[in-house]
Amino acid sequence: MLLVFFLILGVFLIVAQTTFFQLFPDWLGRPDFLYILVAFAAYRLGWVTGLLYVFLLGWMLDVVSGIHLGIYPLQNILVFTGLKLLTESSPLREGAYEVPLVGLSYFLVQIGFYFVHSVMIPGTLPVWSWDKIFQDTMILLLATIPAFVLLNYFFEFFRSRRIVHRVIRRGSSNQFR
Amino acid sequence: MTKVVLLLILVCSLILFAASFGGRFGPFHQITLDTLGPVQSLFTSVSQGVEQVWDDYVALWSVRDENKRLRAMLEEYNEKLNEYTEAYSTYLGLHQKLRFKEKDPFPSITARVVGKGPSYWFQTIVIDRGENDGIVDGMVARNEKGVVGQVIQVSPNYSKILLANAPSSAIDAMVQKSRVRGILKGAGQRGYILHYVLKKADVTVGDRIVTAGIGGIFPSGIPLGRVSAVRKKQRGMFQEIEVEPAVDFQRLEVVFVNLTEKLSWEAEMHRPMGADY
Numbered sequence: 001m002l003l004v005f006f007l008i009l010g011v012f013l014i015v016a017q018t019t020f021f022q023l024f025p026d027w028l029g030r031p032d033f034l035y036i037l038v039a040f041a042a043y044r045l046g047w048v049t050g051l052l053y054v055f056l057l058g059w060m061l062d063v064v065s066g067i068h069l070g071i072y073p074l075q076n077i078l079v080f081t082g083l084k085l086l087t088e089s090s091p092l093r094e095g096a097y098e099v100p101l102v103g104l105s106y107f108l109v110q111i112g113f114y115f116v117h118s119v120m121i122p123g124t125l126p127v128w129s130w131d132k133i134f135q136d137t138m139i140l141l142l143a144t145i146p147a148f149v150l151l152n153y154f155f156e157f158f159r160s161r162r163i164v165h166r167v168i169r170r171g172s173s174n175q176f177r
Numbered sequence: 178m179t180k181v182v183l184l185l186i187l188v189c190s191l192i193l194f195a196a197s198f199g200g201r202f203g204p205f206h207q208i209t210l211d212t213l214g215p216v217q218s219l220f221t222s223v224s225q226g227v228e229q230v231w232d233d234y235v236a237l238w239s240v241r242d243e244n245k246r247l248r249a250m251l252e253e254y255n256e257k258l259n260e261y262t263e264a265y266s267t268y269l270g271l272h273q274k275l276r277f278k279e280k281d282p283f284p285s286i287t288a289r290v291v292g293k294g295p296s297y298w299f300q301t302i303v304i305d306r307g308e309n310d311g312i313v314d315g316m317v318a319r320n321e322k323g324v325v326g327q328v329i330q331v332s333p334n335y336s337k338i339l340l341a342n343a344p345s346s347a348i349d350a351m352v353q354k355s356r357v358r359g360i361l362k363g364a365g366q367r368g369y370i371l372h373y374v375l376k377k378a379d380v381t382v383g384d385r386i387v388t389a390g391i392g393g394i395f396p397s398g399i400p401l402g403r404v405s406a407v408r409k410k411q412r413g414m415f416q417e418i419e420v421e422p423a424v425d426f427q428r429l430e431v432v433f434v435n436l437t438e439k440l441s442w443e444a445e446m447h448r449p450m451g452a453d454y
Contacts (some may be wrong), residue, residue, distance in 0.1 A: 018292035018303070022427075030295060065294030066299050067329065067339060113298070124345035125298050126365025132297060 002158040003049060009154075010037060018064050029135065031143035034061060034108070038076050039102045039144075040151045042083035053082040068121070079109060080088065103141040107133065137148045242335040274431060277321035281311040286310055286319075291335070293429075294429045299363065300340035302326070302429060307334040311436055322389065323400035323423035324348065334403075340426055342368060350401055351387040355379045358389050359418060362403055369402055369416035376409050378416065379385075386420050 013033045021030045034057060041050045047083050058073030083105060110133050117125055135140075192205070264297060278285065288304035307311050308331050318338050320327040326340040339346060342363040350361035350371060359374040384404040400422040437450020 015292075016293040021295065024292045032295070034295075063336075064292055065296060065299065065305055067299045067301060067328075067343075117298070121345075124343075126344050126367070135298065167282070 001161065003053065005154065006037075006041070006045075006053060006157055007056065008127070010034070010053070012027075013062065014057070014060050014064060029139035031032055031139045032136070033143065033147060035079070035109075035140065036102060036144050036147045037151070038079050039083055039098075039105065040155075041100055042080045043087060044155055047084065050084065051081055053075060075109065075113065078104060087174060099141065099144050102144045103137050106140050107137045110136070110148060199417060216350055242267050270430075271320050274433075277396065278433060284437060285319075285435045286312070287433055288336070288431060292430045297365070300326075300343040300363070300426065301329075302338050302340060302432075304336050304338060304432060304434070305334070306434060307332050307336050309333050311435055312336050316434050316436065318434050319399065320424060320429070320432050322425070324426055325426075325429065325445070328434065337430070340348055341424070343367075349388045349391045350386050351397075351403070352378075352399075353385040353387045355384070361386060361405070364419075367419070368405070368422045369420040371404070372418050373413065374416050374418055375414060376416055380404060380407055380418055382407060422433055 026032050040056045041053050054076040055073050058076035062069050062072040182273050268368055280291055288306040290302050291305050292303035294301035312331055314328055316328040324341045326338040328336050329339045330337040344363045346363045349363045351358040357374055357378040359371045361369045361371050364370045388399040392409045400423040402420040402422045404418055405421040408417040
């Protein structure tokens with residue numbers, strides 16, 4: 001149920017980001033909610049579930065907006081893996097670091113993406129803009145806080161339902177032994 | 178006493194009766210009128226004042242309701258006005274598109290833009306026409322303002338278009354006024370950059386840039402944009418020319434995909450080395 005909910009949320013965000021988010025004025029910015037969702041998945045979901053999930057998100061985004069197919073799934077998997085490794089085996093797993101880490105990783109991903117893309121397929125990206133990247137990162141950071149609160153709420157809600165469901169099932173099965 | 182008063186009244190009546198003969202408005206009439214006139218005036222003023230106060234007082238009862246009603250009406254009319262303005266704008270837009278389509282010598286298919294790529298790095302849109310409508314990779318999408326882009330991926334019912342302002346696109350273009358030719362490359366949100374125009378060439382801000390028409394299939398003269406800045410650096414042979422796109426890529430709603438232009442884009446758009454589309 002949890003995964004289904006997050007999949008539906010992912011589809012909704014992809015559709016939203018490619019349609020009515022585009023109507024927002026430039027000065028307001030368009031936070032990359034999908035990136036936030038991928039980061040959240042890295043913090044909360046397990047390895048297999050999370051990798052599957054972020055791959056599916058990247059794949060769908062690739063279909064609706066990618067030029068070089070495969071870039072978004074690869075990016076999502078790398079972001080997921082990077083964040084997962086960082087938070088699993090270091091002091092950065094503390095909740096206080098989660099939001100800043102999203103911003104920092106986004107910033108680094110943009111730089112890495114631009115560098116790799118420029119080397120692999122030169123001349124196919126717009127001119128690098130520090131202003132734009134800083135602006136996008138700040139907007140993403142601002143959007144991450146409420147988004148994480150909301151995502152956490154849904155995550156806990158579905159997880160608690162799953163636990164209750166398991167307990168009920170276990171209890172009922174014992175009755176018939 | 179009563180008899181005296183009665184007698185006085187009788188005498189006065191007789192006098193007035195006698196004065197009425199002959200149909201003349203005599204002194205008694207005038208005195209009477211001058212006496213009654215001010216009283217009438219007073220009564221009229223008072224009654225009008227009372228009526229005014231009454232009307233105002235009574236009106237107050239309904240003013241609030243009327244105010245509410247008028248506000249509701251105003252909102253309703255504003256809403257209608259917005260609807261009509263929007264409808265009129267839509268009509269103008271569609272009329273312009275229809276005229277463009279009628280004038281277009283090539284068979285084209287109209288498509289609605291249903292999505293736009295969110296990334297800063299790539300410029301793509303998704304349209305609601307696909308293989309089932311005869312669209313294949315490489316077809317050129319245009320609108321009444323000019324070149325929009327190229328179809329890069331197709332599904333049965335939808336297609337993805339790489340916008341002309343994407344840095345990986347390049348169009349053979351020329352300055353309409355001086356016929357100077359160059360390569361127009363996309364520069365993302367900055368529009369286009371016109372490359373390979375010699376410093377001695379006559380190019381000024383405001384000049385129109387159109388397609389050069391090399392290859393024959395893609396007609397020449399399709400608007401691409403206007404020169405927005407010209408820079409001549411000391412080094413190098415060429416000018417640096419920025420071009421503001423004729424097409425507003427942020428507000429694309431409808432595009433026309435030219436069905437005869439299959440793969441002709443390759444003649445016009447030079448893919449950079451290593452591009453995999």
